[in-house]
Amino acid sequence: MIEPLSDTAKLREASAAHNWRHFGDMTDGAAEQLRVIVRGEGCHLYDSDGNRFLDALSNLFCVNVGYSYGDEFAEVAAEQLRTLGYHANWASTHPRAIELSARVAELAGDLDLPHVMFTPSGGEGVETCWKIARQYFKLKGENRWKAIARETAYHGVSLGAISLNGIAAYREPFEPLVPGALHVRNTKAYGRPEGETEAEHAAFLLEDMEARILQEGPSTVAMIIVEPVQNAGGMLTPPAGYAEGLRALADKYGILLVADETITGYGRLGTWFGSQRIGLRPDILTSAKALSSAHAVIGAVLVSDRVYEPFTEAPSLFKHGNTFGAHPVMSAIALKNLEIMERLRLNEHVLAKEPELRAALESLYDLDCVGDVRGMGFFYAIELKPGTVSDGALLAKEIENGLSDAGIMLRVTPTPTGAILGICPPLVADTAEFDELVGGIRTVLSAVCG
Template sequence: MSTSPIAPDVAAAGQRAAPEQLRQAAQDHLWLHFSQRADFAHERPLPIIASGDGCYLTDVDGKRFLDGLAGLFAVQIGYGHGEEMGEAAAAQMRELPYYTNWNAAHPRAIELAQEVASLAPDGLDHVFFTSGGAEAVESAWKIAREYHSLRGERRWKAIGRDVAYHGTSMGALSITGLPSLRAPFEPLVPQVGHVRNTNRFHRPEGETEQQFTAFLLDDLEQRIESEGPDTVAMVIMEPVQNAGGAFTPPAGYFQGVREICDRHGILLCADEVITGFGRLGDWFGSTRYDIKPDLITSAKGLSSAYASIGALIISDKVAEPFKQPGAMFTHGITFGGHPVQAAIALKNIEIMKRERVVENVADHQDDFRRTLAPLLDLPIVGDLRGTGFFYAIELVKDKDSRTGFSDEEAHTLLHDYLSNRLYDAGLICRADDRGDPVVQISPPLIAEQQQFDEIAGILGEVLTEAATRIR
């Protein structure tokens, strides 16, 4: 057994360990998520974020950063509400630190369910709590299967989209359309099909939006037919797809998806783990795009990441068969709707309403895009896409032909240069190679013009440098 280099007297007294002590302890004991351990053992010091305020973070070395990713598309209200959130958590701890939602309930879960239902699109009135987004996706697939079973049908398949990310638990990973993430864990949960996503950057020149919509809907229809319509339980899609870089839907797309699902008796799930709770300038992307889903998965912004909580929001239609005598959703999670998590989520929604956080996105989203738009003039920038406070910049090797990078070139550009250079420049965002190489930008929903200018300024400087490195 190794011994942590953090001195016991420091830990016991609550004193702050030196940065080098923390980094060594992390190397010895902390297993990072989606990180190559060798990077921080040999190449660069491990970033350790120590504090936050508003849209900004500070590391243990005192360096300040603009968080252009809102943690992971999650910290809607920014980092300035720890005291108020802590008071809500402490009050709940004193009253009831824990109880389940298994054959019983507690006040905070009931209140939060009512609040979420009031914000969700019409007809989605029932809330099943989870510990996070992947669990919400798992729950959606399970309830879809059981819904059909209660109606006398055996449907088990799910259909997602290419490159889409829905989580890393085995069911959610099975729906995820990223081969590089799926391959290490195959065989996965049967049976999932994938259809084209709404990336229009590499579509044929001159194709109209209506033609693109028709192409996508025909692709979905064909996939359902090839799977056997009576075996498909659920179609799951994000209102704006994150992986691959903020793919927005063309006009009429989700209305067509809804019609296809209705015609074949398939449930439609909107994965709003990222887009829910304000990121697109509405409480839910389903409202903004008039998706009319049967199910919504959510997490992240539900608590602004101040607590680990997610929710599956269920329509009256899906809930109906579960009202039969003897019917039960055969699924449960120990910490689903935990009283303290629920109290924090309630406080988060209260703050969002009080400080008009969703309205801030609606009021400033055009300014954000306008501030980012000059980046399109850079030779390395091929596309700027997204909406609300949710954007991606696609990087290209040749702008005129829209030629991308090889896998090796993209890895060198994103992993070896951009990620580190942006961090050094004081901007946290995401240089992402899930699909074509992109830089993802998604600040806290309290951001305003000052933050937009900082983001665009740093990106402009760093991407200009990057362009010279790839010639």
């Protein structure tokens, strides 16, 4: 019998012995430095030694309402557990699944994606999209299976999702992967030729996409999958005209367009879905993390009437499902989260505060090493100039450690000779948190590479 551990040293020791962390550094000795987080409040986290950290990443891009609504979540979870602790969303169903699907479809509004299937994770959502697309074409009498994603994009870790990942280092250990996962250029503008307009950049990217479709054979391509703003690679916003151009290409070649809104769903860009902000019109949209502000394990895949329709003709069952999708307790928490987000008017807050956050981050341009500040909503990246150092991995570690010592948690990704800081605060963040964030970054970057 394991007693609850309160002492940091004992927790670290037990962690090293038993707890295999996801993407965790499990090398000997790594756990000696392991931070054990025990409490959250507002936009801040506290570790087992009482240290306080600004969570400038919303944990893993997901705690959109921050950490102060535990009582409200607990109340609905307890009520649901007392009434019906579990029921599947298969042949029969339960009220929370129905209510949540109606609410999510309502939030998608003008995107016209009224049919909602729940998943237990973002990666499983991506997997579901690819399977919907494949079976959709089978039902329509076509055999299309390929999927086009973008370089550097992250889409999850199941074999389908990892095949779609545009990060070779994540794919290689598991090869051979699912055939038919292809990658095209992403929308990174930093480093493009000087003077190139957004329209020219969009045309360049769309030409690349179209060339790939033609090279593969359009009749084999089932879907194109993109994030409205791509996280991996550093908050890559699309150039004007790109979203509309993707829709036109999808229509021209009969391909389904899929939005991976695992991060951008539920307010990150100041709209319920990022597609609404950037003018993307997907046939399928997948979302997860912030559907419950990560207080529950739940995601949602939304599809249009057109995609749904072939599955409604008997005996055309979508041969897919899982035990925990639309779990009633998770659904109740997600409903509460959406209610809190609406009550706090978080979309309006993000749009109103976006210029202030952007300006605060752009003030860092006076540091020599800052090359690019980009993003939208509450979703930004700071890319350090290539050539800042000879070893980006060392630099990233140094910055991450420096920020951690300064009480700021965010993600620092190495580039070959620089680094990218990913910034994604809870949507309840305000001027005080922006000041804390930018002050901390300034201090650390000045010391490390000013």
